[in-house]
Amino acid sequence: THVPYTPRRFTEEEMLQRSQEFFTLLNQRRSVRFISREPVPREVINDVIRTAGTAPSGAHTEPWTFVVVSDEETKHNIRNIVEEEEEINYKQRMGDKWVQDLKKLRTNWVKEYLDMAPYLILIFKQTYGILPNGKKKTHYYNEISVSISCGLLLAALQNVGLVTVTSTPLNCGPQLRLLLRRPTNEKLLMLLPVGYPAPDATVPDLTRKELDDIMVFV
């Protein structure tokens, strides 16, 4: 069945003000690789995950699992797995060009933030679902849907003044899935350390493309 949909309507002036304010807020987002140990209220994390769960998904499959890790030992195990693989990635798998492209970001395989951040959010995509009768249920466009949901998560974090760095730990998926005891239909898509920025946090001095470089009007 279908139901009427009558969302709140804003005046043109309100729309313009809201669209500018939201741009200003999100334009201040940066990927932060220096995260403070300070604790963050758990209820806020619940809310940002709830927000991520409002994303659209192909055929409404909601193909996401958010594993929120605050346990110190588990965080350290995750760090060990990620650093070990990342060192091999940087030294062998990525190739000179990729490593070169990352130079200006000054990233490397040492990820202190994986111990420091009060929460690590590991985002799994469910490549298929299991129906009540035990059969597999196809999850159309699961990676796109989960990435959109990650976009909402990033907006929700920015909205409360928390920081993260979007990361896709290459080759760590299988080990992290086992560590966190996730089922075989789930594949790790992203790992986001979440917390307040460290007091001395720095970010690469990057600029973003202008509107004219990303938009074409027809």
Add this chain to the structure above:
Amino acid sequence: THVPYTPRRFTEEEMLQRSQEFFTLLNQRRSVRFISREPVPREVINDVIRTAGTAPSGAHTEPWTFVVVSDEETKHNIRNIVEEEEEINYKQRMGDKWVQDLKKLRTNWVKEYLDMAPYLILIFKQTYGILPNGKKKTHYYNEISVSISCGLLLAALQNVGLVTVTSTPLNCGPQLRLLLRRPTNEKLLMLLPVGYPAPDATVPDLTRKELDDIMVFV
């Protein structure tokens, strides 16, 4: 070079209030397939695209192009291409199961909203870039980055009371790319019709998973 990063800090009470309010806002988002012809201020569209452009991207490649179509004839041409392909998709390519999964959404291949919506936003992923010296530049994780950026776009639209339906027109990419004269490194990822909801808009009566069904705490 790196620069200090000291974003605005909120109190715990403010964080909780903001996280709840943002969840409430985004939880009201629905995919709307009945869009009003009413015009929408162009500047608001510029702002939501700017907002999408603040997304993180693998190695800061910003691999997105947003084609905003308001020209009536182009919209109609897009509709013709999409409807023609979608009819074949529904009748031949998708298979009974997929069509069955979509039944409850009551979607089919007739897409009136492609004529009605004041704007169609076609989101292209740049699968590679071109360096000043003419060489190809790899765009790591371009589909994930562009999908995250689409998540920010959806949040920005919801924030101003505009609606859309996230769609991935199967098999229409090449024709739409040619119609819009986009270069060969760009591939269509999503098509979003944007506007106010039609006064009599309805949506499928869906529910979303509870927090406990999407979050695991360790």
